[in-house]
Amino acid sequence: MKSNQFQLDQLAQLIHGQPIGQLNYVVSGLASLKQAQSHHIAYVKSEKFLSDAEACKAGILIVTSDVQKQLKNHSNFIVVDNPYLVFSQLTHTFERKITERGIEATAQIHPSAMIGENTYIGHYVVIGENAVIGDNTIIQSHAKIDYGVEVGRDGFIDSHVTITGEAKIGDRVRVHANTVIGGEGFGYVPYQGIWHRIAQLGSVRIGNDVRIGSNCSIDRGALDDTILEDGVIIDNLVQVAHNVTIGSNTAIAAKCGIAGSSVIGKNCILAGACGVSGHIKIADNVTLTGMSMVTGNILEAGTYSSGTGLMDSGHWRRTVVRFRQLADVPLTKLAKQIDHIQSQIESIESTLKSRK
Amino acid sequence: MKSNQFQLDQLAQLIHGQPIGQLNYVVSGLASLKQAQSHHIAYVKSEKFLSDAEACKAGILIVTSDVQKQLKNHSNFIVVDNPYLVFSQLTHTFERKITERGIEATAQIHPSAMIGENTYIGHYVVIGENAVIGDNTIIQSHAKIDYGVEVGRDGFIDSHVTITGEAKIGDRVRVHANTVIGGEGFGYVPYQGIWHRIAQLGSVRIGNDVRIGSNCSIDRGALDDTILEDGVIIDNLVQVAHNVTIGSNTAIAAKCGIAGSSVIGKNCILAGACGVSGHIKIADNVTLTGMSMVTGNILEAGTYSSGTGLMDSGHWRRTVVRFRQLADVPLTKLAKQIDHIQSQIESIESTLKSRK
Amino acid sequence: MKSNQFQLDQLAQLIHGQPIGQLNYVVSGLASLKQAQSHHIAYVKSEKFLSDAEACKAGILIVTSDVQKQLKNHSNFIVVDNPYLVFSQLTHTFERKITERGIEATAQIHPSAMIGENTYIGHYVVIGENAVIGDNTIIQSHAKIDYGVEVGRDGFIDSHVTITGEAKIGDRVRVHANTVIGGEGFGYVPYQGIWHRIAQLGSVRIGNDVRIGSNCSIDRGALDDTILEDGVIIDNLVQVAHNVTIGSNTAIAAKCGIAGSSVIGKNCILAGACGVSGHIKIADNVTLTGMSMVTGNILEAGTYSSGTGLMDSGHWRRTVVRFRQLADVPLTKLAKQIDHIQSQIESIESTLKSRK
CATH class of the missing domain: 2.160.10.10 (Hexapeptide repeat proteins)
Incomplete structure (x- = not known):
């Protein structure tokens, strides 16, 4: 949040966006939607952040055209196609430069x-x-x-x-x-x-x-x-x-x-x-x-990916014991064996029925 | 093990402990139970370390009252409630300070x-x-x-x-x-x-x-x-x-x-x-x-926690093969299926018995 | 690939190897089989690298006697027992030394x-x-x-x-x-x-x-x-x-x-x-x-070893779900239960047969 002074129309020109609102409104820093104050410019990444944007106190918002139409609490905007990309460019404007040579x-x-x-x-x-x-x-x-x-x-x-x-x-x-x-x-x-x-x-x-x-x-x-x-x-x-x-x-x-x-x-x-x-x-x-x-x-x-997800340690300890047993448990063979057993039982049951 | 000279009674005062033994006994460093010599003070964290404490050559031991009563081979003590905490404080006494200003x-x-x-x-x-x-x-x-x-x-x-x-x-x-x-x-x-x-x-x-x-x-x-x-x-x-x-x-x-x-x-x-x-x-x-x-x-x-325990690499390799099969083995379904099969068999057996 | 000039016979003497070919052939650097040019000496770790060695453009090759006999495209060699070890020694010859004192x-x-x-x-x-x-x-x-x-x-x-x-x-x-x-x-x-x-x-x-x-x-x-x-x-x-x-x-x-x-x-x-x-x-x-x-x-x-191998993320996600179920699936008990069920079925089948 570096202190440089910029007007809304200046910034709009800088980022090739469309200025809306009070063109000579001055901001002196970039901020997140949460932390922004009236002297800040903030950006709305997508419609997902509409309610955060409404609650935001920023003096200017960088938005898409769609987002702009849905915001009731704000009047100063710069409308662009890709607010996140434009924001990344604007950070360079507000960055403190090393001027020593x-x-x-x-x-x-x-x-x-x-x-x-x-x-x-x-x-x-x-x-x-x-x-x-x-x-x-x-x-x-x-x-x-x-x-x-x-x-x-x-x-x-x-x-x-x-x-x-x-x-x-x-x-x-x-x-x-x-x-x-x-x-x-x-x-x-x-x-x-x-x-x-x-x-x-x-x-x-x-x-x-x-x-x-x-x-x-x-x-x-x-x-x-x-x-x-x-x-x-x-x-x-x-x-x-x-x-x-x-x-x-x-x-x-x-x-x-x-x-x-x-x-x-x-x-x-x-x-x-x-x-x-x-x-x-x-x-x-x-x-x-x-x-x-x-x-x-x-x-x-x-x-x-690799690795295994996080668990509470009690569950994890029991899981790891079973994990170590895996080497000696022929999983896919067991699954097939169970299917085979199931069909044997059905055959027995049909034999029994036929002898009723 | 920095060289500062302290008497038993001085140290006891410093750490608000009760001195026991030769009050003017001098030590010049802190050491672990294993490495301590007669010019060292050591601490006994808990009763778990009683036998290490007996074997220890430290000139002074920091102990709880309970531990002190059980030690036969030592005569110089500082008795405190929490030897580990007191030890942590004493390290600052024996630490070499940076005195440059x-x-x-x-x-x-x-x-x-x-x-x-x-x-x-x-x-x-x-x-x-x-x-x-x-x-x-x-x-x-x-x-x-x-x-x-x-x-x-x-x-x-x-x-x-x-x-x-x-x-x-x-x-x-x-x-x-x-x-x-x-x-x-x-x-x-x-x-x-x-x-x-x-x-x-x-x-x-x-x-x-x-x-x-x-x-x-x-x-x-x-x-x-x-x-x-x-x-x-x-x-x-x-x-x-x-x-x-x-x-x-x-x-x-x-x-x-x-x-x-x-x-x-x-x-x-x-x-x-x-x-x-x-x-x-x-x-x-x-x-x-x-x-x-x-x-x-x-x-x-x-x-x-997450992750899996260490195994010898042969066992591990077989385990990981099975781990990769897990995705295609419906474990909990198989467990239920086995219970179901068991009850089917019991039903068949009772049918057979009834027809004897 | 530092620039020092060495003749084949000089290098052979340095590494206690047998020189073969043009004894005054000069190289100025070590290189890998892939990157070597005529001003380089390279080494052939084992017979596994024979075809790479044939294709290599190095002016001199460090080889075992066995490898030397099988190479048709090369004429300058230093024959040693352990080319990899000798190579590690030669790197010190070609390394730029810090000469400041x-x-x-x-x-x-x-x-x-x-x-x-x-x-x-x-x-x-x-x-x-x-x-x-x-x-x-x-x-x-x-x-x-x-x-x-x-x-x-x-x-x-x-x-x-x-x-x-x-x-x-x-x-x-x-x-x-x-x-x-x-x-x-x-x-x-x-x-x-x-x-x-x-x-x-x-x-x-x-x-x-x-x-x-x-x-x-x-x-x-x-x-x-x-x-x-x-x-x-x-x-x-x-x-x-x-x-x-x-x-x-x-x-x-x-x-x-x-x-x-x-x-x-x-x-x-x-x-x-x-x-x-x-x-x-x-x-x-x-x-x-x-x-x-x-x-x-x-x-x-x-x-x-520990950990689990890499999988594509879809497979991995399903695997991890099953991994988490392991704690509640008594794998080795299930395996035994299946064996038991199998023998029960066999007993039933023999009963059925005897009653035919």
Whole structure:
């Protein structure tokens, strides 16, 4: 709820909507239907929210034409086709922008590094040999851009991010705080009871318009590269192991883990805390529900799940006892056996009738 | 096991207990029953640990009156009602305190930031515009306190913590190393095959006496705020998504994840690695056992679980095959069918008998 | 794929293999069978990869004698007994080494700290009172080595690592970026509806040749120490709670969590995202498959699993409904009842026959 002042007609023009009501009405922030006050603009996602919209105190509502006609308590609107999409655009108008530009005196930049125009390099940032930072990119305090790393233009790298392993990152990429990109993959050969380290020689390649949340680990490849294609979005605390490939526009929610060398298709959605084993292939357009465990290839688009629902613990304990018995109970055979028994009984009954 | 020197009578006074034995006996550390030596004080949680207590070499034991009467091998005691609680208080006596105060010359503090009395601001800390740090608060090296963030008094912020998104944090809050508070929520609108970013305009509000472990991510809200009420305690590597509310005195163990807009009640306990879906409501006084998956509201207090127990992998593989068959085996119908068959047989048998 | 120039005979000598072909053939990098070009050396793990090897464009192949005899398209080889192990050694030859030595002027080192010979201490590193850094150890930028911490020789500590709690770390230990070692354990006593903090007085002891990935949390003990024995390897985003002991040469994959006071044996393997409850004992030589949930002791070596496989979501929903019914369906009793019914029917049928 940032303080910028906008008139109804200004905002309507900005979002290509139709203004209705008092055109010079001023709002200074976006808010949810619940929290909005008269100095806010809010949006009504669909007719489902009609009653919330009526109760809402927002000064202006972004609505569809259908919704607008049904609202009695409001007089200021911007009418658009897709209020939710328009709302997402408006958030950028009300967002506080980072306006600092230039290189803080405390940043340590190797003489061989190339820093683009109009960047901001924050306090205590360390940029290594041969690193490249594109135009307009913002690197927040304490970030480490190691040897040979390249970050494209219009990027945002938040504080305490570590980018190493000669990672190459595209344009308009956002990396949130304390994430590590290009760290060493977990490659060890067991031999005579000891783990022998495989130095990781691959890198990380990240496309354009990628978003990575906070506290993520995206490892460099062993020999070939770990790859995130254009438009991939990743939430917080996600593990992407060495040599994984993630197809374009795939979304990965918090706490997922993708093990080594797995290939995830385009336009997939992984809900929170899913685990994907190593060397797995997942097709395009696959959705995994939360906490799914993937141990085999998924070759067809669709929605997949695993796990068991929540129960009160008493019920759950009894259920799990039975679950453990399943291995020794031939379920489908029993079902057939019961059908067979049923027909035997009918045959006996008819015998008995015939002998009456 | 820090070295401070205390006499038996001093400690007894400190913890409001009854001293028994050699009142000037000196100990210099707390230790567990197993590891304690003669210069240690240890505690006996309950009668369950009587034999461990007898074998223990501690110079002084903190005990209940009942336990004290049963111990033959010891002569120095402090008798209290709740030894475990008293032990928790004594740890603070033996803890090494951070005594540094003042602002290190290398800290970068924006002129508009307000720093309270008696604080410590460590090396390479960066504090942004309009930030506020309360009295007696300790900010360890490399922390980033971004624009508009407020931290209350008597706080502890460990190294490499990033606090951004104009988060407001209460008094006596402890945030452990490398945690991120106020990072951008994972808000994207899908439109024409592309993810459109929703700039996150909400913030994070954290009450008093909250504890957050290391490597956690607590995201700022989309429009409204993410809220942690007073007394919430959170372990390491926990994800709290945008617009989540966590009720007072709720405890969340390591590796849990709470998805967007969920509301967790007061006095709840989430054991390790639980996952809570988005837009879920959990009542007060709910306990979740480890790795529980919550995909629907929990409206009543109680203990809940999900998942299946551990088995040797051979047994497990057979079990899972049967588990997958469950969908096609009408269990409760089969059970009824068997009862019906049983009664049919009994009827046939009585018919046969009557015709003898 | 780092650029170093090596002749076939040089490499053969380095890895104690038998050179075959053009002895002065020069390669400048290691690559996978798929990506290799003529300036690369690649390895053939086993006969399983024969057709990939034939199609591979590498200038030199590392092979067993058996594999060498079957390859028609190649002429330059190094013949060894264990190509995979030899490959792991060769990665170190082609790895880019960190050659910086000395202490950057921006590092803040307490006068009482002891820094060994031939170390590198990066920009903005902070090293506290009484800390010790062994010979040849590399500490990357922004790392925090807190009061009383000791790191052995030949170590590698990456950027933004926090080591605190007076942790003692052995030789040849690698700690990857943004990991926290020695943070405060999650110890609280509930009393009168409030959580009372137990100050953590134990430390962390890490043996030799240990590897810890990025974004991990290894907490200090409550009274005794958290212990990682020699040769333990840990992937990213792993939680090790206070007072855990992990036996030598145990490997822990990404996203695992080990709760307080659990003891894991030697030579165990935990696949990704396993959870181990507190106060659990796991024997030596135990393997857990991915996402396993361990809530009881594992006293025998072997492979263990939990969870349920992935299904399409429709099938999964029906399965879970049945799973919830299991508690009320006495499976093994039903199976026996069916057998009993079957014998009753047979008896009836024989009665009927005898009366024909």
